[in-house]
Amino acid sequence: MTATPGTTPTLVLVGHGMVGQRFLEALAERGLTATHRVVVLCEEPRPAYDRVALTSYFSGRTPEELSMTDMEFIEGHGIELRLGDPAVRVDRAAREVTARSGEVFGYDVLVLATGSYPFVPPVPNKDATGCFVYRTIEDLLAIEEYARTRAGTGAVVGGGLLGLEAAGALKGLGVEAHIVEFAPRLMPVQVDAGGGAALLRTIEEMGLTVHTGVGTQEVVVGPDGAVTGMKLSDGSELATDMVVFSAGVRPRDQLARDCGLLVGERGGIAVDEQCRTVSDPRVFAIGECALAADGRVYGLVAPGYEQAQTAAATVAADEAAFTGADLSTKLKLLGVDVASFGDAHGSTEDCLDVVYADSRSGLYKKLVIGRDGRLLGGILVGDAEAYGTLRALTGSVPPVSPESLVLPAGADAGARLGPSALPDEAVVCSCHNVSKGTIRGAVAEHGCTTVPEVKKCTKAGTGCGSCVKVLGQLVAAELEAGGVEVDKGLCGCFGQTREELYEIVLALRVTTYQDLLDRYGREGARGGDGCEVCKPAVGSIIASLAPTIGASGYVLDGEQAALQDSNDHFLANLQRNGSYSVVPRIPGGEVTPEGLITLGEIARDFGLYTKITGGQRIDMFGARVEQLPLIWTRLVDAGFESGHAYGKALRTVKSCVGSTWCRYGVQDSVRMAIDLELRYRGLRSPHKLKSAVSGCARECAEARSKDFGVIATSQGWNLYVGGNGGATPRHADLLAQDLTDAELVRLIDRFLMFYIRTADRLERTSAWLERLPGGLDHVREVVVEDSLGICAELESLMADHVAHYADEWATTIDNPEKLARFVSFVNAPDTPDPVVGFVPERDQVKPDLPLLSIGLRSAEDLLEGSAPR
Amino acid sequence: MTLAPETTDPRLELRLADGWLAVCDLALLVPGRGVAVLLPDGRQAALFRDRGGKVYAIDNRDPFGGAAVLSRGLTGTHQGRPFVASPLLKQRFDLETGRCLDDETVRVATYGVRTAA
Ligand code: SRM
Ligand SMILES: Cc1cc2nc3c(=O)[nH]c(=O)nc-3n(C[C@H](O)[C@H](O)[C@H](O)COP(=O)(O)OP(=O)(O)OC[C@H]3O[C@@H](n4cnc5c(N)ncnc54)[C@H](O)[C@@H]3O)c2cc1C
Ligand code: SF4
Ligand code: FES
Numbered sequence: 005m006t007a008t009p010g011t012t013p014t015l016v017l018v019g020h021g022m023v024g025q026r027f028l029e030a031l032a033e034r035g036l037t038a039t040h041r042v043v044v045l046c047e048e049p050r051p052a053y054d055r056v057a058l059t060s061y062f063s064g065r066t067p068e069e070l071s072m073t074d075m076e077f078i079e080g081h082g083i084e085l086r087l088g089d090p091a092v093r094v095d096r097a098a099r100e101v102t103a104r105s106g107e108v109f110g111y112d113v114l115v116l117a118t119g120s121y122p123f124v125p126p127v128p129n130k131d132a133t134g135c136f137v138y139r140t141i142e143d144l145l146a147i148e149e150y151a152r153t154r155a156g157t158g159a160v161v162g163g164g165l166l167g168l169e170a171a172g173a174l175k176g177l178g179v180e181a182h183i184v185e186f187a188p189r190l191m192p193v194q195v196d197a198g199g200g201a202a203l204l205r206t207i208e209e210m211g212l213t214v215h216t217g218v219g220t221q222e223v224v225v226g227p228d229g230a231v232t233g234m235k236l237s238d239g240s241e242l243a244t245d246m247v248v249f250s251a252g253v254r255p256r257d258q259l260a261r262d263c264g265l266l267v268g269e270r271g272g273i274a275v276d277e278q279c280r281t282v283s284d285p286r287v288f289a290i291g292e293c294a295l296a297a298d299g300r301v302y303g304l305v306a307p308g309y310e311q312a313q314t315a316a317a318t319v320a321a322d323e324a325a326f327t328g329a330d331l332s333t334k335l336k337l338l339g340v341d342v343a344s345f346g347d348a349h350g351s352t353e354d355c356l357d358v359v360y361a362d363s364r365s366g367l368y369k370k371l372v373i374g375r376d377g378r379l380l381g382g383i384l385v386g387d388a389e390a391y392g393t394l395r396a397l398t399g400s401v402p403p404v405s406p407e408s409l410v411l412p413a414g415a416d417a418g419a420r421l422g423p424s425a426l427p428d429e430a431v432v433c434s435c436h437n438v439s440k441g442t443i444r445g446a447v448a449e450h451g452c453t454t455v456p457e458v459k460k461c462t463k464a465g466t467g468c469g470s471c472v473k474v475l476g477q478l479v480a481a482e483l484e485a486g487g488v489e490v491d492k493g494l495c496g497c498f499g500q501t502r503e504e505l506y507e508i509v510l511a512l513r514v515t516t517y518q519d520l521l522d523r524y525g526r527e528g529a530r531g532g533d534g535c536e537v538c539k540p541a542v543g544s545i546i547a548s549l550a551p552t553i554g555a556s557g558y559v560l561d562g563e564q565a566a567l568q569d570s571n572d573h574f575l576a577n578l579q580r581n582g583s584y585s586v587v588p589r590i591p592g593g594e595v596t597p598e599g600l601i602t603l604g605e606i607a608r609d610f611g612l613y614t615k616i617t618g619g620q621r622i623d624m625f626g627a628r629v630e631q632l633p634l635i636w637t638r639l640v641d642a643g644f645e646s647g648h649a650y651g652k653a654l655r656t657v658k659s660c661v662g663s664t665w666c667r668y669g670v671q672d673s674v675r676m677a678i679d680l681e682l683r684y685r686g687l688r689s690p691h692k693l694k695s696a697v698s699g700c701a702r703e704c705a706e707a708r709s710k711d712f713g714v715i716a717t718s719q720g721w722n723l724y725v726g727g728n729g730g731a732t733p734r735h736a737d738l739l740a741q742d743l744t745d746a747e748l749v750r751l752i753d754r755f756l757m758f759y760i761r762t763a764d765r766l767e768r769t770s771a772w773l774e775r776l777p778g779g780l781d782h783v784r785e786v787v788v789e790d791s792l793g794i795c796a797e798l799e800s801l802m803a804d805h806v807a808h809y810a811d812e813w814a815t816t817i818d819n820p821e822k823l824a825r826f827v828s829f830v831n832a833p834d835t836p837d838p839v840v841g842f843v844p845e846r847d848q849v850k851p852d853l854p855l856l857s858i859g860l861r862s863a864e865d866l867l868e869g870s871a872p873r
Numbered sequence: 874m875t876l877a878p879e880t881t882d883p884r885l886e887l888r889l890a891d892g893w894l895a896v897c898d899l900a901l902l903v904p905g906r907g908v909a910v911l912l913p914d915g916r917q918a919a920l921f922r923d924r925g926g927k928v929y930a931i932d933n934r935d936p937f938g939g940a941a942v943l944s945r946g947l948t949g950t951h952q953g954r955p956f957v958a959s960p961l962l963k964q965r966f967d968l969e970t971g972r973c974l975d976d977e978t979v980r981v982a983t984y985g986v987r988t989a990a
Contacts, residue, residue, distance in 0.1 A: 496951070518924065528953075533905065533923050535949035536958035536965070566905030570945045570960030573906070578960050582940035830897045830908035830920070838915065839934070839941045856939030 012041050015319070016101050016109050018091040018259065019117035020046035022055055023291030023308035025072050027117060028083060030316035037081035043109050044083060045101070047090035047118075048140060051078070056305055056468060058144065062173045063738040064708060064724070067141050094263040096284055113286055113319055116260060116273060117312075120253035120292040120303065125161070129223035134231030134246045138170045139253075147248065151177040155245035158182070159234050161220050162250035163190040165335060170248045171212055176741065178718050182213045182242060184220055184234070186251075194333060194344040195368075198361055199385045202368035206340050206386065209366075215242070223247055255293045255301050268295040277325040279315040288315045298328040306330075306435045306467065332398075332434055334391045334468070340366070341388035346381025346398040347372050355380055360410040369410040377401045382410075392474035393423050396430035396440065423474045424481050432474055435467025440478060447482040455479055455777075476777035494765060495537035497521060497529035502690060502765045506545050515555040516563050517542045541765040543567030544652055547688035548760050551804040558815050559688075560822050571650035574826070575812050576632055581851035583840050584632060585625040586612070587649035588639050589685060592659040592677035592697075593620030602642040610635055613848045619656035619694070621647060626849055628836050633826050636813040645811035648686065652766075654693045657681035658706065662699030662716070669699035671716030676745070677705070680714070683749065684756065686809045690763040690772075693756070694729075708736045711769040712752055717741070721748045725755055726780070728770035737773070737780045740788055750799065754787040757798035887918060887930055888985030896920065899988055902928065907944035907957065909933050918984055919944035921968060923955055929968035930984035935959045936973070943981070 015031070017024055024044065031037050046052075051073035061070065078085050086103065093102040094114065101109050122137035124130050134154070136147050151158065151174065158174040160167045163185025174181040183190070189200025190207065204214055219237035226232040233243045255272040257265075265283045266274045272295025274282045279294065281287045291308040295301050302308060307329035317324035332345035350357060350372045358371045367386040371394070374380050379397050384390065390409060402409060403425050423432070428441035446452045446461045455476050459465045465472045493499040498521075500508070505520070514520045520542060522530045543564060550557040559568055560575075571577050576584035588603070595603075603622055607614045610631055612624040627635055639645075648654060659677030663669030677697040687693070696705040697714040707713025713724040719742040727736030740751055763772040776782055785791040787798070816822050828837040841852035882900055886893040887910065896910050902922040910918040910930075917933035921944075933941045938961040946957040948968070955968040965974040966981055973979035 497949075529950070532950035532953075533948055533955060535951065536947040536963065539905075539947055539949065563905075566903055566948075569947065570942075574945065578942065578945070580938060580940060580961065582942045824901075825908075828909060829911040829917070830901060832911045835911055837909075837917075837941055839917075839939070 012039070013112035014041045014043065014110060015113040015115065016091075016111040017042065017044045017115045017117060018101065019119055019256075019291070019293070020044050020048070020052045020073075020085065021117060021119045021291065022052060022072065022305050023119070023312050024115075024117035025052035026309045027115060027290060027312035027316055028081075029077075030313050031319070032077070032081050034316055034320045034322070036316065036320055037083060040113075042081070042083045043111075044085045045089055045091045045103050045109075046085060046087050048142070049088045050141065051075075051085060051087060053141060055139075058138075058141070059169045059173050061141065061144050062148075062176045064735060069735075070141065091259060094259060094287075096263050096265075096287070099286065111286070113288070115315060116281075116287065116289040116293055117291045118256040118259060118293045121256050122249060123252045123254050124249045125220060125251055127220055127222050129225050129231075130249070132223055132225045132231050133229055134225075135223060136246065136248045138166055138173075138248055138250050144173075147173070147246075148177060150246055151179045154230070155179050157244045158246045158248065159184055159242055159244040160248045160250055161234075162252065163187070163214065163216065164193060164250065164252065165191060165333070167248075167250040168207070170250050174248070175210070175212060179246070180213075182215065182244065183207075184218060184236065184242070185214070185216045186219045188217045190214065190216065191342065194342065194348065195383050195385060196349060196370065198359065198370065199342075199344075199368045199383045202361065202366050202385045203340065203342065206366040253292065253303060255295070257293055260289065260293075265289075268299075268301070270301075271295070272301040277314075277327055278318040279311050279326055280318065288318070290315050296326060296328065300328070302329060302331075304329075304331065304333065306437070309435065309467075310437060330395075330431075330434055332395050334388050341384065341386060341391075343384040343388035343391040343395075344382070345391070345395040346379070348381045348383050350381075352380050358406045358410060360407075371406050371410055373406050379406065384410075392432065392471050393426065395434065396423070396426045396432055396474075400427065400430075423477045432478065433462075433464035433467065433471040435471075436463040438462050438464035443475065443478050444482050447479055448486055452479070453483060473778045473782070493526070494541060495535055497525050497532070497534050497538045499526050500524065502541055502545070503762045505542060506549075506761055509542075509545050509553065510549055513553045515546065515553055517546070517567050518563065537765070539567040540569045540572070540652075541690075543572075544688045544690065548805070549801070551808040552801055557808050557810065559812060560816060560819075569650075569652075574629065574632065575636075575646060575650060575816060576627065577650045579625060579851065581840050581853070581856055582629075582837055583625070583851065584627045584629065585623050585649070586627055586632070586635055586639075587617070587621060587623045587647040588644035589647035589681070590621040590656075591681035591685075592657055592674050594659070594674055594678060599642065599644070602638075602644075606635060606638050611842070611849060613850065620658045621656060623649070626842060626851070628828065628840055630827050630833070630836065633817050633823050637817050640811070640814045640817065645685075646813045651688065652691050653686060653688050654681070654684040654695070656694060656696075657684075658694075658696035658710075660698050660704035662697075666699055668702060669716070670718050671699055671721065673697040673699035673705065673714075673716055676714060676716075676721070676748075680749070680752065683806055684752075686812070687756065687760075687805055689756070689760045691766050691768045693769070709733065710736060712736070712755060714748065720744050723748060723751055723755075725783070726770045726773035728768050730768075732770070734770040734774075736770075739780070739784060751787060753802040754795050754798045755783070757801050758783065758787055758794075761798075883988045885920065885928060886987050886989050887912075887920075888987070889913070893987070893989075895989070899928070905948050907946065907948070909941065909944040917941045919957070920986070921948055921955075921957060923948065923950075927955075928986045928988070929955060930986045931957070931966060931968060931971050932982040934981070935961050935964075936979050936981055937962055937964055 053070040089103045089105045091101050092104050122139050158179040159182040160171045163183045171181045171183045190203050222235040224233040233241050235241050257267045257273050260273040265281050273289035274295045275289050277297045279288050290311040311326050314324040314326040334343035354375050356373045360369045369384050371382040372380040426440050430440045432440050446458045452458045465475045492501050546555050607624045613626050615623050617623045657677040657680045659674045662673030694710045695712045696707040696710045698705040698707045699716050708724050708727050709729045710727045713736045715722045721743045722741050723739045724736035725739045728734045827833040841855045842849035843852045882898040885896045904922050904924045907919050907921040918930050919933040921929045933943050946960045948957045956965045958965045971981040971983040
């Protein structure tokens, strides 16, 4: 497939969707971007984005975050990407494509990747104002705008995969959502009657109204031409302000039809096993617009990716074929796991079913087994934990009895089958067609030791993400098998991780560090003095469990004092010249004029540099160590307490002004921020904890950059977790929606205690969430669904903390023995440290930095001046 | 400058060029934490006590940052030797030799210590 020698052949790609982008990557991998001029005609105003994750736009993913296109890749490979310029005509005789802009491109190879269009049933008024489809980012923007401004009720036509997603999105927008499905059950393609029933119950419990077995006959419009309702086939009328059609998709094959390429009876550009159109060897079709050689049009992304690889290989004159693909899917619909794989409906002759159903908890699991014992397929609703393993086992005889694969954990289930039982050929990641063998190879031969490395090396887990859990288990197993000593120990003193130490301290009620070190430390470390890594880490564990294990909750008590990092030991932040900063707690950022005046007076009287912090409070710098108790005394008298700016503990809960003052506010965000800050103040954790509460979706408090952020909705609160500012910013993920006050607090209690229990030392919630196998889904299972049955314990640990909180500053100024430590010199308690000096700047002070270098001597000088021991 | 008052508890003394300087009661030192001592020539020493009761003294100035804060660092044992980690940028110093464990070109002064009744 090359042009006349001497000229660069041109490849034109029509459609820059998910499959189109994948095709470009495959071209680049094969070096074809270097040998070809590559022109891409892209109809949408933006380059390829993750359509599969489209709905995550409504939980806060921005269009930029959805993008799958790295512009450096496009430019680096010299790809001519023409946004907003679709192909309008193909002239196969002249080998030319005309774009809407009028420009004409000659081609040697033409690849059509035009995807699908949403099918809208031909009912009267289907194009009225208020009618939408659900396919592109532009569709979502339009739905959002309409829902916000004009709609209280919305109806989704179609109860399949996309329809449920659309209905969930409407609900998230505060619209009362109805689903109208013609078939007698939801998701008729993926699940059977039993699964549909389990799904229906769960979805109705979420407050969505489902109408099955009825069709849409007409969209009813008002005098202004906008939607007011929908007439249904049972004669009833449903009042609604908007309609979203989600009744399936059809291949976009018009361009191909117009230029005489063969299309299937029910649409789709007919191609052979090499993805070449059957009519013209210079034209290929891939993705949802193609009718594959096996007679199917695939509506999933994984088969499209495989076609993209096949087409690129064929262009490179390599051998490849696409002969069909698996239709397995795993979805999280409105928080419910739904998965189907293999022969889900049991269409193979003589096959048998194994079914487990528990309608109370919305569980339905079915396996289809062949006469010879082979696993043929299955359906999982409500708990798709086993999906990765089961999908990969499909086609083989499972090594344990099929019943044990669907019974819930804890039931007399025998062995729960792990991924280690899979054969090497088993496909673990179906999005990228990566087998278990390839993953093992990445560890064994390419030296990958972490899941992110393996993802990068094999691409596994970078599609829909449903295989990441299994991936994590495989990587760990392979590392272990390879005898790779991954010393996960906390430090040179302890071979255990922080999480393991936490469990030891909690279970065995170990209340001192020395006891822990002498009993559980590494061989050579027992009896020693520990180190600067494990002392504060263990100190923090003991502090966060203090009331429960019967240790003192006061961080300066007894041995605890010796464990604290320097800042915690002085209950203030050390500055570069040896002075300290003082940050009183200002819950929610709310402070009275009186309070401000007191702070001003204290800062003035002690000559402190004053600054508003990024955490909505006030920092006073330049206090000498002996001034700290005097400053605290005045602060405590005025009702202030420690803000723990020094601790790996709760810092601030920022707030926006909320519904009391702001014209957009839908909840009282200030009150909630204050409540949360007071509840969690003093809570010691693996790293600092920050939070914020915004009074509406405008998000002025920046809650999504926080470890736990709360955003008001008209129904309650949305809780986001795992956000981070700092060096590696991360937006927090939605954990749960529309919570009442009590539900919100309970969920945060559980979330924080689960984090404190399982995170590594100095691991913010963001890094923790990314590291945990299963990520957010796992956290949701544990803290929302209580999959481990530990929620009651987590709540009681938090209740203990809340009940025993005491202000550290107040405790310290009441304790003369502790106060004696706040001196510069043990032998001259009244003398200030002469190295701490200040010079004026902008009407305040700053450290006298040159003073710090006076009198410092080089190592050689020192050796001589050093007094003999 | 007020010097520590006389008591009957075991007293700590620091060795200086011209003899022993009485500093404070041993009981004032919390195992695992330090205190700072002002020397007659204006320099400062940091005094530490380990869990076995042994006492060490090194210069109090952090040679990297210049602030007099080594007494406020966390102590520990590294390969059987006692050390303190600076609270500024966490460099560790051997309490017996004054050598910096993280930068062999750097060393702080050390002082002899004894207890007197
Ligand atoms: C005072 C303040 C800057 C200011 O003048 O505004 C500040 C000052 C310090 N920050 Fe910060 N951060 C301050 C707000 C922030 C914010 C903004 C916020 O909280 O909304 C962030 C980004 C948000 C976040 O944490 O996700 C922030 C991200 C950091 C980080 C990076 C954390 C990360 O996960 O990447 C560090 C380093 C660390 O903790 O390891 C840090 C560390 C520090 C330290 C503790 C550095 C140090 O060890 O000396 C500074 C202590 C100053 C002191 O002695 O008081 N500071 N720091 C702010 C105090 C807020 C408060 O009222 O408590
Ligand atoms: C909300 C939603 C959720 C989904 N969830 C899943 C899921 O969980 N799992 C799964 O496997 N699949 C899912 N899918 C399906 C998946 O998105 C598609 O299978 C995949 O996007 C197909 O890729 P494609 O490139 O063939 O088509 P598309 O991604 O649709 O790309 C085709 C592109 O071609 C453009 N185009 C069309 N005609 C022209 C022209 N004449 N000139 C230029 N450009 C043109 C279109 O504008 C479009 O940008 C979901 C789809 C939606 C909408
Ligand atoms: S940004 Fe850096 S310099 Fe500024 S306060 Fe934060 S840690 Fe200190
Ligand atoms: S199965 Fe979708 S990313 Fe692996």
